[in-house]
Amino acid sequence: MNASPAIRLQDVEKSFGSIRIIQGANLEVRDGERHAIIGPNGAGKSTLFNLISGHLAPTSGRIELRDRDITGMAPYKINRLGLSRSFQITTLFHRMSVVENIRCALYYPMGYRYSFWRLCPRLKDVHERADEVLERLELTRRRDVMAGMLSYAEQRALEIGLTVAGGADVILLDEPTAGMSHSETARAVELIRMLSENKTLVMVEHDMSVVFELADRVSVLLYGEVIATGTPNEIKANRRVQEAYLGVEVA
Amino acid sequence: MIPGNRFLPLMLVAATIVILALLPHLFNSRYALTLLNQLGIGIVFALSYNMLLGQSGLLSFGHAVYFGLGGFTALHALNAITDGDLPLPVPLLPIVGGLMGLAVGIILGWVSTRRSGTIFAMISLGFAELVAASSNIMRGYFGGEEGISGDRMSGPVLFNLSMGPQRDVYYVIAAWMVISALLMYLITQTPLGRMANAVRDNPLRVAFVGYNPQTVRFLMFAISGFFAGIAGSLFAINFEIITAQAVGIEYSANVLMMAYIGGTGYFLGPVLGAIIYTALSIVLSAYTEAWMFYLGVFFIIVVLYAPNGVSGVLAVHEPVLRARLMHRLLPAYGLALVTAATLLAGAVVVIESSYHLSQPGALTATMNLAGIEFDADGWRPWAFGLGALALGALLLRETIHRVGHAWADVRHHLTGDAAT
Numbered sequence: 001m002n003a004s005p006a007i008r009l010q011d012v013e014k015s016f017g018s019i020r021i022i023q024g025a026n027l028e029v030r031d032g033e034r035h036a037i038i039g040p041n042g043a044g045k046s047t048l049f050n051l052i053s054g055h056l057a058p059t060s061g062r063i064e065l066r067d068r069d070i071t072g073m074a075p076y077k078i079n080r081l082g083l084s085r086s087f088q089i090t091t092l093f094h095r096m097s098v099v100e101n102i103r104c105a106l107y108y109p110m111g112y113r114y115s116f117w118r119l120c121p122r123l124k125d126v127h128e129r130a131d132e133v134l135e136r137l138e139l140t141r142r143r144d145v146m147a148g149m150l151s152y153a154e155q156r157a158l159e160i161g162l163t164v165a166g167g168a169d170v171i172l173l174d175e176p177t178a179g180m181s182h183s184e185t186a187r188a189v190e191l192i193r194m195l196s197e198n199k200t201l202v203m204v205e206h207d208m209s210v211v212f213e214l215a216d217r218v219s220v221l222l223y224g225e226v227i228a229t230g231t232p233n234e235i236k237a238n239r240r241v242q243e244a245y246l247g248v249e250v251a
Numbered sequence: 252m253i254p255g256n257r258f259l260p261l262m263l264v265a266a267t268i269v270i271l272a273l274l275p276h277l278f279n280s281r282y283a284l285t286l287l288n289q290l291g292i293g294i295v296f297a298l299s300y301n302m303l304l305g306q307s308g309l310l311s312f313g314h315a316v317y318f319g320l321g322g323f324t325a326l327h328a329l330n331a332i333t334d335g336d337l338p339l340p341v342p343l344l345p346i347v348g349g350l351m352g353l354a355v356g357i358i359l360g361w362v363s364t365r366r367s368g369t370i371f372a373m374i375s376l377g378f379a380e381l382v383a384a385s386s387n388i389m390r391g392y393f394g395g396e397e398g399i400s401g402d403r404m405s406g407p408v409l410f411n412l413s414m415g416p417q418r419d420v421y422y423v424i425a426a427w428m429v430i431s432a433l434l435m436y437l438i439t440q441t442p443l444g445r446m447a448n449a450v451r452d453n454p455l456r457v458a459f460v461g462y463n464p465q466t467v468r469f470l471m472f473a474i475s476g477f478f479a480g481i482a483g484s485l486f487a488i489n490f491e492i493i494t495a496q497a498v499g500i501e502y503s504a505n506v507l508m509m510a511y512i513g514g515t516g517y518f519l520g521p522v523l524g525a526i527i528y529t530a531l532s533i534v535l536s537a538y539t540e541a542w543m544f545y546l547g548v549f550f551i552i553v554v555l556y557a558p559n560g561v562s563g564v565l566a567v568h569e570p571v572l573r574a575r576l577m578h579r580l581l582p583a584y585g586l587a588l589v590t591a592a593t594l595l596a597g598a599v600v601v602i603e604s605s606y607h608l609s610q611p612g613a614l615t616a617t618m619n620l621a622g623i624e625f626d627a628d629g630w631r632p633w634a635f636g637l638g639a640l641a642l643g644a645l646l647l648r649e650t651i652h653r654v655g656h657a658w659a660d661v662r663h664h665l666t667g668d669a670a671t
């Protein structure tokens with residue numbers, strides 16, 4: 001494993017108008033770890049993901065991906081450097097089939113870029129890889145269905161699939177299990193565990209059992225600040241966290 | 252297209268070529284050839300437009316800019332051929348016009364495709380106005396009121412085509428139409444074509460699978476300009492004259508209506524749309540002064556009742572046909588036909604009578620419609636027209652009700668079949 005962190009945030013701030021949503025966040029995600037970010041609603045977790053993935057530019061501070069400064073870089077450039085993300089609100093290509101959705105996540109990373117002289121039906125490597133991904137997502141049965149017609153849990157699985165298909169080695173998942181039933185959540189956890197093997201995973205998660213099951217380390221975000229980072233047990237034992245956050249949910 | 256069948260597209264192309272080769276022998280009147288030539292031009296233009304609207308989700312109000320500038324360039328090149336300055340066979344002129352469309356598409360697209368949605372639409376309108384305005388200033392290029400004209404019977408001869416007879420022009424247009432349509436279809440099958448659909452569906456996600464949505468839009472825009480330029484060149488060859496009207500808002504609106512009427516959701520939708528629109532406008536304008544009025548009404552009806560266009564309407568019937576359930580819809584459709592005929596008859600009488608009376612040149616109120624003579628200012632045409640409209644409105648309610656029921660029934664059967 002590489003010694004330098006996969007992601008590093010230094011004093012990152014983000015304001016919307018006069019409201020400062022992220023107020024000097026500092027965070028280090030180690031290479032190869034599964035890192036959960038928890039915090040109450042509106043703490044700024046999704047905003048943090050938007051900043052790291054380039055969807056938003058920070059007002060100040062510095063963001064690094066493997067020691068490389070990516071502050072304010074366009075999302076597609078960050079993506080090409082090997083960082084991929086999912087969305088809290090499902091973001092798919094609704095009018096395309098499930099398998100075509102996955103293929104869309106493969107054309108660029110597999111080197112086909114903006115080609116308008118190669119025919120997709122002939123790109124065997126893309127097809128094979130897409131079918132492999134569907135197999136792992138257990139969506140093979142649904143491969144030719146319009147993405148918009150999938151059930152909620154299936155859409156969430158496809159959302160994760162779109163995120164990991166391109167082979168990025170830093171994966172950000174924003175509340176991948178939100179709105180799922182117990183059994184669906186259990187399946188999603190297994191899926192995430194499998195797909196994030198040998199990768200760096202950062203996930204926002206409200207379900208504490210999922211967090212403690214999956215995460216190597218946890219960071220707590222409160223009012224746009226990272227107030228603690230540590231192993232799940234350290235976080236459970238942390239007074240400030242208990243007062244500020246866990247107290248409400250666990251007590 | 253039916254997925255998985257590799258030979259169907261090839262067979263379709265072969266059948267199309269055979270039919271296109273036979274058509275001028277079946278319909279060899281001047282009128283028929285004129286109609287066919289305009290259909291071919293409209294098809295290429297509408298397909299190029301759908302690269303934006305249907306495939307990339309970009310609503311352009313200025314697509315005639317690329318069509319018209321392609322056409323003007325082709326005509327200037329034609330005159331250079333006539334003067335002996337350009338050793339190019341006339342049938343290859345669309346390459347020149349296409350490159351012009353591409354060049355203008357690159358320049359204007361570079362600005363306008365940075366944004367999508369309403370802002371893109373507004374920018375396209377702005378550029379359309381800009382080019383229309385410059386046609387008044389750059390008179391050398393646009394030729395002022397008279398436009399630019401040329402003589403297509405010049406330059407080196409290709410394939411024995413003297414380019415004199417309409418039929419020679421027909422073959423040139425047909426060949427370019429097949430080549431352009433084929434290329435545009437193949438582009439939908441490439442990574443760029445697929446990502447254009449992705450940008451249409453969800454630009455946010457596109458940025459997180461490695462693509463710059465602006466670049467995708469830009470490339471599609473430039474390529475679409477190329478094919479619009481080809482269509483414009485065919486127009487120039489066909490009419491041997493082009494005026495500033497060809498870059499104007501009216502032509503931009505026409506192509507939008509063609510694509511929309513045919514349906515933007517299927518590759519062949521705009522082809523249908525171009526055929527319907529061009530044929531309707533040519534046929535209607537031969538019979539009535541009010542032809543644009545009818546086209547407008549037809550367009551509104553499509554927008555309201557068939558938002559996916561004619562191809563969309565056909566497509567929803569495909570599973571019904573396949574399940575052999577069409578007979579369950581036919582009675583309701585029969586009623587719909589009666590309703591439509593009643594409304595149409597009423598509307599035609601009212602519209603034509605009003606039009607007749609509003610013409611300053613009309614000497615008498617006597618007019619002739621479908622061989623029946625009557626006075627437009629008498630009570631009879633109005634009683635008939637308004638009566639038919641009222642009856643049609645009543646029938647319409649019943650029709651909507653019955654069609655709805657028939658469809659509910661068919662859907663019930665279709666899902667029932669799927670479940671077993």
Ligand SMILES: Nc1ncnc2c1ncn2[C@@H]1O[C@H](COP(=O)(O)OP(=O)(O)OP(=O)(O)O)[C@@H](O)[C@H]1O
Nearest residue numbers: 016017021039040041042043044045046047048088
């Ligand atoms: N683009 C934006 N413009 C203005 N305000 C925003 C924007 N994005 C987020 N906010 C605000 O920032 C705050 C943090 O939002 P964010 O979505 O990051 O919270 P979160 O921690 O992900 O919450 P949740 O658990 O509900 O998903 C909220 O008050 C939200 O209204």
Ligand SMILES: [Mg+2]
Nearest residue numbers: 045046047088
């Ligand atoms: Mg959130």
